Amino acid sequence: MLGGGGGRRAVAAVLRRAAAGGRAASGEGQGQDPDPGQGSGSGRPQPLEPSLLRFLVCPLSKRPLRYEEATNELINEELGIAYPIIDGIPNMIPEAARTTRKKPPAEGSKQP
Amino acid sequence: AAAGLCPYRALLARRGGALRALCGSVRGLAAGPETHFGFQTVTEAERREKIYHVFENVAKKYDVMNDSMTLGVHRLWKDILLHKMNPSPGTLLLDVAGGTGDIAFRFINYVRSARERQLQQKLKHHQNLSWQEISESYQEDKFKSLGDSQVVVCDINKEMLKVGKEKAQHLGYSEGLSWVLGDAEELPFDDDKFDVYTIAFGIRNVTRIDLALQEAYRVLKPGGRFLCLEFSHVSNPLLSRLYDLYSFQVIPVLGEVIAGDWKSYQYLVESIRRFPPQEELKAMIEDAGFFKVDYQNLNSGIVAIHSGFKL
Helix, strand or coil, rough: CCCCCHHHHHHHHHHHHHHHHCCCCCCEEEEEEEECCCCCHHCCCCCCHHHHCCCCCCCCCEECCCCCCCCCEECCCCEEEEEEEEECCEEECCHCEEEEECCCCCCCCCCC | HCCCCCCCCHHHHHHHHHHHHHHCCCCCCHCCEEEECCEEEEEEEHHHHHHHHHHHHHHHHHHHHHHHCCCCHHHHHHHHHHHHHCCCCCCCCCEECCCCCCHHHHHHHCCCCCCHHHHHHHHHHCCCHHHHHCCCCHHHHCCCCCCCEEEHHHCCHHHHHHHHHHHHHHHHCCEEEEEEEEEECCCEECCCEEEEEEEECCCHCCCCCHHHHHHHHHHEEEEEEEEEEEEECCCCHHHHHHHHHHHHHHHHHHHHHHHHHHHHHHHHHHHHHHCCCHHHHHHHHHHCCEEEEEEEEEHCEEEEEEEEEEE
């Protein structure tokens, strides 16, 4: 069972290896708990500064990201991870990223 | 050193697997090799964690403490950094470990005045134009009071960014300014993007300075400039003793009185002593690939500005 800081770091380590090897992250797709400040109670999330999208890439793979308006996240399709945007500030720390898939590449569905 | 780490171990023990990683530098390769936290010896993972907590705790009092500890002189140091940078309108700045926004706000002020001067110069040449033509030229420049200059503030600490963002709102900074939560050792920015990279009083808190320097090199455009403002080493022996006295006797006390946090400011003064001196940092910057690396001492080396170029 992944727990706390140690668990997130382990996932981040897996993602780093995957990014380096050019393969998507394998197996362990347990959705990380989203930051408590986000979502439910906070009403409309602040929009991301549009000019930032020019510069932002995934810190692990340095590849472009897709902005998903519905969940207010920045998605790296290849690695299957999503970076949250909280109060208009994108959280680009790998340990904070949510994995979006249970299974390797072929699946396109996201975690509920 | 072991005794000093005990309370932290107890705290972290609740995180299950993390304890195993922290318990042994012998076994603890998962947590990373040994490094320092002030004068303590810790693993890399512990160090990152502790530093995160230091800034989490001091965030709200950060600016007040800077003013108290340096008697306001830090403001001059930062002004000097901006003058050295001398950004022209249209410059893209990445301010790493920029937390509460001091450098970013100064940058915006600087390019705004530079832009005003630019526009005034333009007007001088328009003296024989009709009012119609002059008002049209105003329209074009209407949305460009910064002349397309932009600053991205990147910091690893949520609390520091929060304070910075609130400050920006309070002081009326919005245009050309964005905030990103990111790691200096693993920047979420594409290659060859920025004109200037600054890190003011931040590189001391980075665990792998070599990685941060490599990332700085990566994200700068060719021709881009690296600028680092940081506490450094005082060679003058008399001044050095006075500085030590002030650092170790006064600063932690100020920390306790103003921020209610002796330990964080103890860490601060210790980390300054542990940080590489001017020449060593210069060598590290050169190792990352920068050219024309140089440094300028301020206040006899209490602070130094290192500069390098990506060619």
